Each structure stands twice: as structure tokens, then as C-alpha cells.
Amino acid sequence: MRTENLLIELGTEELPPKSLKQLGESFAANFQLALENAELGFKSVAWFAAPRRLAVYVTALEANQQDKVVEKRGPAVSAAFDADGAPTRAAIGWAKGNGIEVEDAERLVTDKGEWLLYNANVPGQSVAALLEGMVNQALGKLPIPKPMRWGNYTTQFIRPVHTLCVLYGAEVVPLSALGLTSGRTVLGHRFHGNGSFELDHADNYAQALKAQFVVADFNERVEAIRNALENTASALSLKPDYSTALLEEISSLVEWPVVMTASFDKAFLNVPKEALIYTMKDDQKYVPLLDNEGNLANTFLFVSNIDSHDPAQVIGGNERVIRPRLADAEFFFNTDKKSSLESRLDSLNSVLFQKQLGTLKDKSDRISAMAEFIASEINANEKDAARAGLLAKTDLMTNMVMEFPDVQGVMGKYYALHDGESGDVAQALYEQYMPRFAGDELPSTSVSAAVSLADKLDTLVGIFGIGQLPKGDKDPFALRRAAIGTLRVIVEKDLPLDLAVLVNKAVEIYGEKLSNSECREQVIEFVLGRFVALLQDQNVSIDVIQAVAARRPTAPADYAARIDAVAAFKKLDAAEALAAANKRVANILAKQGVEGESDIDPSLVTDGEERALYDALMEVKAQVEASIAVKDYTSVLSSLSTLREVVDAFFDNVMVMDDDIKVRNNRLALLSLLRQLFLTTADISQLAKA
Structure with a gap:
């Protein structure tokens, strides 16, 4: 063809x-x-x-x-002919619609009956x-x-x-x-x-x-611009500062990309570089240049859509365009420095955070109290955490942030240092929103972590506390992002924090503002639900997650440690057999109504396989208790993995449901101990194959 x-x-x-x-x-x-x-x-x-x-x-x-044959099924034979064998109106109508006579139809026989059939040859269009x-x-x-x-x-x-x-x-x-x-x-x-x-x-x-001066291939234009930016910057001994998103947006603005170099007055470099970079990138789609130490140069690159015979005119035009924008940033910065962040606290009362939850000033007070509490839990400077929490939102009231919203937090750091606040307080103002997105950096100090967590938990508890849970893809307060951010900070910085404790404290700080009595449980379940999604994104198998989730640990770092331990255990040769044994034990105990540990009477333990299991359990129990004390779950499961042979031998040779009630209960207690030792880390029975 x-x-x-x-x-x-x-x-x-x-x-x-x-x-x-x-x-x-x-x-x-x-x-x-x-x-x-x-x-x-x-x-x-x-x-x-x-x-x-x-x-x-x-x-x-x-x-x-391609030409093809299409099966066109007609009425059932029982409905296609009357008692005398003559075609019915249904059969005649179907046949006419297909351009055939009833007698030309084939028969389709199935176990459900017989139908008229026409195999139509349909030519391809x-x-x-x-x-x-x-x-x-x-x-x-x-x-x-x-x-x-x-x-x-x-x-x-x-x-x-x-x-x-x-x-x-x-x-x-x-x-x-x-x-x-x-x-x-x-x-x-x-x-x-x-x-x-x-x-x-x-x-x-x-x-x-x-x-005709058009590069039609989008990706080809992106790469051409990337290479030209890198080469031009390299010739200047500088590095271009751009993201893939900026590069693609620039590529979407030009059909014949020509990279040019321009500059601005060095005096503008006295303004924080973040503000200058923001206005260059977001407002003008320019590419700032940085030196090897990350300092902003007064030279920048831009991409023109024409190959001008007089490039000086194009460069001069772009330099004239950027100057007033940078002058605005300089003016805002100098004006803002005349008032301290602390002096702006009262102005936060004029901005509503949420109608039922109060103003930004109310939120700042809550963040301060929560950050101080978290700092006490992670051995951070409580005074600095409380101070940073109080000032966290004050830069929102500055001219610079009102004009350039993306530099919130960034300007808080500069203004705090100008005001004489401590370095940790200033850094916390800068890092309070971290992580802002997937893969973003985490707060670098413990004080910053405390403030970041306090802000996120205040939002989560507050919005859940008034019953405005996210539904479907609607999440106006970005609660999913707040939950994932909370988890990342706690887990990746290995902080000894429990969600249940944190949520209870946040509810306590809110006082009577909250109306949802189920808030505590809902927030914990919501955050743990995000944890499951986060783990799946990291390619953790679902059975490993289910094994740990069954124990419902609410301390994220502890949860993660259990996940790592179970994932490592699953790779052991003994894992499959022990998982199956755990499932069998769980079923036996559930059927007999046995819950928790029971006392074992050593005198009722018979020799042979039962004695071998008892002795092994006593030895492993001591190892497990020592490992659990330091939350070393990998060692817990490693110790328990040595039980495979004695557990298999026990089930092969010992009758658990002995006629003697005392012996039976003692053996159930033995199995209960085995089950409880595994449950110190996870429900390993979840790893058993169905």
C-alpha cells in the first residue's frame, strides 16, 4: 500500500x-x-x-x-421466522438494511442461541x-x-x-x-x-x-537557546541563571532566537539579588548572570526574535526597559528599611488569614507558640524559634513583597538582618516556606525547621478544624503540599516528632476557634495518607507500606525507619516463610480470640520442637527489646529472621490445639509472643502471598 x-x-x-x-x-x-x-x-x-x-x-x-470484514448480527432465528418458516418483518428489515435477502444470511450458533449473520466486506476509506x-x-x-x-x-x-x-x-x-x-x-x-x-x-x-528564519521544532529551539546562553556566559566567565520553565517560555516567545548581552548600573547591586533576579526573569524573561560565588553580575542575557543589523539599538532598548524596574526595586528596598519588621506586626491585623481563624497577626501568634513548642521537642533555640514565628509574616506588609510576591521570606531575611535580629531568626524567615515544591530544599537549621513545621501545621489544623477538608482536586489552602512538606522536614531531618503530639498542641493553641471535633484524627489520617502516596512515589512496594501502616505509627521518622527495615527484611531468604507463618499465627490467634501477650509456663513446654521454639524466642526477645529501645528496627527483624527453622519445625511437628486446655493455651501464648515480637516493627503477615 x-x-x-x-x-x-x-x-x-x-x-x-x-x-x-x-x-x-x-x-x-x-x-x-x-x-x-x-x-x-x-x-x-x-x-x-x-x-x-x-x-x-x-x-x-x-x-x-485496510479492507475488513464486519460481522453484522441480525435477529435471533426464533424471531426471524414465523411458525410457517416465513421471514418475519424484523428479519426482512435487517436484511434490507444490509443489502441482502434473508435467505442469503448465514447462521451464528452460540451456547446462548442462534442468530442471523451477515459478514459484510467493508472497503477501507x-x-x-x-x-x-x-x-x-x-x-x-x-x-x-x-x-x-x-x-x-x-x-x-x-x-x-x-x-x-x-x-x-x-x-x-x-x-x-x-x-x-x-x-x-x-x-x-x-x-x-x-x-x-x-x-x-x-x-x-x-x-x-x-x-525563512523560523526554527519550528520547539525542542530544537530550546537547545539552541540553552547552548547560546551557556557559551555566551562562559565567554564572560559567568554562569547563566535559568530554569527549564524559563527556557521553555523564552523558546515560546521567539521563532529565530538570537542571544544578546546587556548590562545595568552597578549601583543596583546594592539591592538584594533575589529581587533583581525576580524582576529580570519573571517580568522581562531575561537571564541573569552569576559569578562562581553566586553573586549577581550587572550583565545579563536576553533572547531576541530578530537578527538585527544594528544590535546596539536592540541592546539599548532592553537596557532602557530594565532600568525603571530595577529602580523600583531599589526604591522599595530603601523605603522598607526605614521601618523594622517588628513595627509591622500591628499591620498584620488588617489582613485576614481566614474568616473563622482570624488575621495574619493571629496566625503569627500561633506560629510563634507552635514553633517554640517544636523547638523544645528537637532541642532547638526556643527563644529564636518563637521570635522567628512572630515575625514570619511581617515582610508581607513591605513594599518590596507587595510588588514582587515571589520574594516573600527572602526579603524577611534581609530586613531581619538589617534590624539586628539573630542569624537563626533571619534564616528562619527565609526558609519558613521550604519545601515549596517536590524536590525543593529543606530548612537548613533546627530553628528554621521549627518555624516551617509550625506554619504548615497551623494551616492544616486550622482548615480541618473548621471542616473545610480538601475535596477532589480542590485544595485552595494547599493542604496536600503542607502535609508532604511536613513529612519531608520531619523524615529527612530525622526529627523526633510525633504527629499526634504536634496536632494536639496545635489544637490547644487554637483554643475555641475550631468547630470540628474530629479534627485531630482527620489531620493525622490525612498526613499519613500523603505519606503512603509519597512512599509509593519512591517506589516502595505496597505490601511493605501496608505492613507498617497496620501498626499505625504516627511519628514520621519512626514510620520511615520501619519502612526501611521491612524493605530490607523482605529481601531475606527467610522472609517469605516467616510472613506466611505470621499470617497463620494471626489467623489461629484471631480464631481463638487471643489478643496481646499471655504468660508462658515453661513447665508446660515439651521437649523437641516446642522447646526449641521457646528457647529461641527467649533469646531473641532480649535482642529485640534492646534494639527496640534504640528504635533499630532493622536489627529487630534481622534477629527475628533467625527463627525461620524453629518456627517451621514447630508447625510441622507440634499440635497447637492440644486436648489438654493448659497445654493448648500455653502454646497459644507461645505463638502470641512470636506475633508480638514481630509487631514491634510491622505486621509482617502483610508480606505473605495471597
């Missing part, structure tokens, strides 16, 4: 830069699904996306669907016949939150569309989409080359656009 490569391109006005990559990927994914549903053979689907275009490129696309529906289907499923109309068109899209190029090899495939008829016209660069041109073949798309 004939195959050709297919190109579909929409020429548009400038597309939203933050959405461009997603639009390109979605267009390709939607069109590929349409191809698969249509059962059209192809080799691969690629996507192109630039500020003024979206395109899909399909290689080795078959010209037609051509790409030309199918393409319009597939293109409109793919476009209709694009993630466009706010479509727009333009001109006299009634169609809607994310931006006005001016051209629709559809080529199957060298042939134009006629179709209509978004009010346009397909052709071979493609838009070039807005300022370079030709405004538009005629594309001769689908295979020449990317190369023809490069001749």
Missing part, C-alpha cells in the same frame, strides 16, 4: 507562551489517537510549535484503511476522506480554557488562525477547519524573509521554514 508523510500546520497569531508546549504535545497526541481509532497505519507522529504555528508531522502514513474529521477532532480536544472569535468567523480558537497547510507528500489534501480551507501556504518570520511562502512537500517543512 502507498505511504507518504503528512504535514498539518496552523498559521496563527502569537500563541500564549506558557501554553505553547502543551498545545503542541496535545495536538500530536490527539491526532495520533484519531489515526489509531481510524485504523490507519503510520510509523511515527512528531509535533512542531512556535509562537505563530502549531504543526503535526506523520511519517509513513498509509493512503487507505482514503486518508483524503478521513482527514477533515480527524483534524477537527484533534483541534477540538486541545486544552484551551478561553477560546476567542475573530473577524467575521463564528469558529473559535485560542488565537486567530490565518493559514491551514495540509500536505500528503506533495499533494494538498482538501479539507476545512476553523473556517479555513487547506492549501500549501505557510507563514514565515514576521520580520525576516517572506511573509508567507508555498510549501512544495511535507518533508521540506522544517528546512523551508529555517530558510
Whole structure:
């Protein structure tokens, strides 16, 4: 069968830069699904996306669907013929609909009865016949939150569309989409080359656009910009400061990227670098440059969409644009320093945290009390923790943070140091929001950790305490993020903190503001639920998680230590047999109504396998108690793993349910001890295969 490569391109006005990559990927994914549903053979689907275009490129696309035989089942034979054997109206209607006579129908016999059957030969349709529906289907499923109309068109899209190029090899495939008829016209660069041109073949798309100063491949543009930034910065003995998100946004703004170097007045470097970097990156999409010590240089890079014959004009224009933004930051910084953070405490009363939970000043007071308590639990400086908690939100009332919200916390640190606060207090103001996202850094000091945890727990307990639990994907107070952040700080810094204790303290600090009587339990369950999700993301197997979760430890660091121990135990040769034995023991004890440990009478222990198990348990019990005292769960399970042979021998040779009630109860007590020793770490029976 004939195959050709297919190109579909929409020429548009400038597309939203933050959405461009997603639009390109979605267009390709939607069109590929349409191809698969249509059962059209192809080799691969690629996507192109630039500020003024979206395109899909399909290689080795078959010209037609394959012919196929379709079974068309008719009425049951019992309903297809009357008592005289004549076709009923149902049979005649079905046959007519399929273009046959009733007597031409085959019979389909199953264990549920017999039906009329027609095997219809359906010829495959051509790409030309199918393409319009597939293109409109793919476009209709694009993630466009706010479509727009333009001109006299009634169609809607994310931006006005001016051209629709559809080529199957060298042939134009006629179709209509978004009010346009397909052709071979493609838009070039807005300022370079030709405004538009005629594309001769689908295979020449990317190369023809490069001749018109357009790099259509999104990822190619990203890499070209990355390399140019790195090389230009390296020549200046500096390092470019950019994220993948910034790089992709810049790539979504230009079709012919040209990296240029500009500078600003060194006097602006007296302003905290974070504020300057924020305005350069977020407001102007510039790339700041840092020296080897991480200090900001007064030189920066930007990416132009034109290859100017007079680059000095372009550079000068960008330098004029950035100056007033940096001057604003300088003014805000100097103005803010005239008032201390402490003097701004009263102004927090004017900002509502939540109607039922009070103002930001109320929240600051609670964070202060909670941070002081947490500091006492982790041997941190309680005074510094309380002070940092009190001042934690004051930088929100500064001019700098009001203008540049992303530097909250950062500016708190600078202003605190200016006010003469201790280094730990200043650092805690900076690190209170850590971790902000998955993979983010953690607070570096114990005081910072105390304040970070206090803030998150105050929000969790407060919002749960008024019954506003997150539902579905709705989480306006970012409680899931707060829960994961809480877990990461406690676990990764190995802090001896118990969620139950922390939640109780937070509830106590709130006093009568909370109305939900189930708040304590709900918060603990919510956070532990996030822990399960976090562990699964770390590829911890579900049976290991279930084994530990069955014991419901509420101290996150302790929980994590148990997970590590059970994961290590599961790899031992003895694990499978001991897990099965634990499950068997649990079933026996449950059936007999035995709960907890019972006293064992050594005089009732017989010689042989029962005595061997008893002696081994007594020896291991001492080892387990010593390991549990220091929460060394790996050693606990390692010691218990030595019991495999004596446990197997006991079950093979000893009748637990002896006729003598005393012997029976003593053996149940022996099994109960075995079970309780394992339960000190986890419910190992959860590892047993079903």
C-alpha cells in the first residue's frame, strides 16, 4: 500500500507562551489517537510549535484503511421466522438494511442461541476522506480554557488562525477547519524573509521554514537557546541563571532566537539579588548572570526574535526597559528599611488569614507558640524559634513583597538582618516556606525547621478544624503540599516528632476557634495518607507500606525507619516463610480470640520442637527489646529472621490445639509472643502471598 508523510500546520497569531508546549504535545497526541481509532497505519507522529504555528508531522502514513470484514448480527432465528418458516418483518428489515435477502444470511450458533449473520466486506476509506474529521477532532480536544472569535468567523480558537497547510507528500489534501480551507501556504518570520511562502512537500517543512528564519521544532529551539546562553556566559566567565520553565517560555516567545548581552548600573547591586533576579526573569524573561560565588553580575542575557543589523539599538532598548524596574526595586528596598519588621506586626491585623481563624497577626501568634513548642521537642533555640514565628509574616506588609510576591521570606531575611535580629531568626524567615515544591530544599537549621513545621501545621489544623477538608482536586489552602512538606522536614531531618503530639498542641493553641471535633484524627489520617502516596512515589512496594501502616505509627521518622527495615527484611531468604507463618499465627490467634501477650509456663513446654521454639524466642526477645529501645528496627527483624527453622519445625511437628486446655493455651501464648515480637516493627503477615 502507498505511504507518504503528512504535514498539518496552523498559521496563527502569537500563541500564549506558557501554553505553547502543551498545545503542541496535545495536538500530536490527539491526532495520533484519531489515526489509531481510524485504523490507519503510520510509523511515527512528531509535533512542531512556535509562537505563530502549531504543526503535526506523520511519517509513513498509509493512503487507505485496510479492507475488513464486519460481522453484522441480525435477529435471533426464533424471531426471524414465523411458525410457517416465513421471514418475519424484523428479519426482512435487517436484511434490507444490509443489502441482502434473508435467505442469503448465514447462521451464528452460540451456547446462548442462534442468530442471523451477515459478514459484510467493508472497503477501507482514503486518508483524503478521513482527514477533515480527524483534524477537527484533534483541534477540538486541545486544552484551551478561553477560546476567542475573530473577524467575521463564528469558529473559535485560542488565537486567530490565518493559514491551514495540509500536505500528503506533495499533494494538498482538501479539507476545512476553523473556517479555513487547506492549501500549501505557510507563514514565515514576521520580520525576516517572506511573509508567507508555498510549501512544495511535507518533508521540506522544517528546512523551508529555517530558510525563512523560523526554527519550528520547539525542542530544537530550546537547545539552541540553552547552548547560546551557556557559551555566551562562559565567554564572560559567568554562569547563566535559568530554569527549564524559563527556557521553555523564552523558546515560546521567539521563532529565530538570537542571544544578546546587556548590562545595568552597578549601583543596583546594592539591592538584594533575589529581587533583581525576580524582576529580570519573571517580568522581562531575561537571564541573569552569576559569578562562581553566586553573586549577581550587572550583565545579563536576553533572547531576541530578530537578527538585527544594528544590535546596539536592540541592546539599548532592553537596557532602557530594565532600568525603571530595577529602580523600583531599589526604591522599595530603601523605603522598607526605614521601618523594622517588628513595627509591622500591628499591620498584620488588617489582613485576614481566614474568616473563622482570624488575621495574619493571629496566625503569627500561633506560629510563634507552635514553633517554640517544636523547638523544645528537637532541642532547638526556643527563644529564636518563637521570635522567628512572630515575625514570619511581617515582610508581607513591605513594599518590596507587595510588588514582587515571589520574594516573600527572602526579603524577611534581609530586613531581619538589617534590624539586628539573630542569624537563626533571619534564616528562619527565609526558609519558613521550604519545601515549596517536590524536590525543593529543606530548612537548613533546627530553628528554621521549627518555624516551617509550625506554619504548615497551623494551616492544616486550622482548615480541618473548621471542616473545610480538601475535596477532589480542590485544595485552595494547599493542604496536600503542607502535609508532604511536613513529612519531608520531619523524615529527612530525622526529627523526633510525633504527629499526634504536634496536632494536639496545635489544637490547644487554637483554643475555641475550631468547630470540628474530629479534627485531630482527620489531620493525622490525612498526613499519613500523603505519606503512603509519597512512599509509593519512591517506589516502595505496597505490601511493605501496608505492613507498617497496620501498626499505625504516627511519628514520621519512626514510620520511615520501619519502612526501611521491612524493605530490607523482605529481601531475606527467610522472609517469605516467616510472613506466611505470621499470617497463620494471626489467623489461629484471631480464631481463638487471643489478643496481646499471655504468660508462658515453661513447665508446660515439651521437649523437641516446642522447646526449641521457646528457647529461641527467649533469646531473641532480649535482642529485640534492646534494639527496640534504640528504635533499630532493622536489627529487630534481622534477629527475628533467625527463627525461620524453629518456627517451621514447630508447625510441622507440634499440635497447637492440644486436648489438654493448659497445654493448648500455653502454646497459644507461645505463638502470641512470636506475633508480638514481630509487631514491634510491622505486621509482617502483610508480606505473605495471597
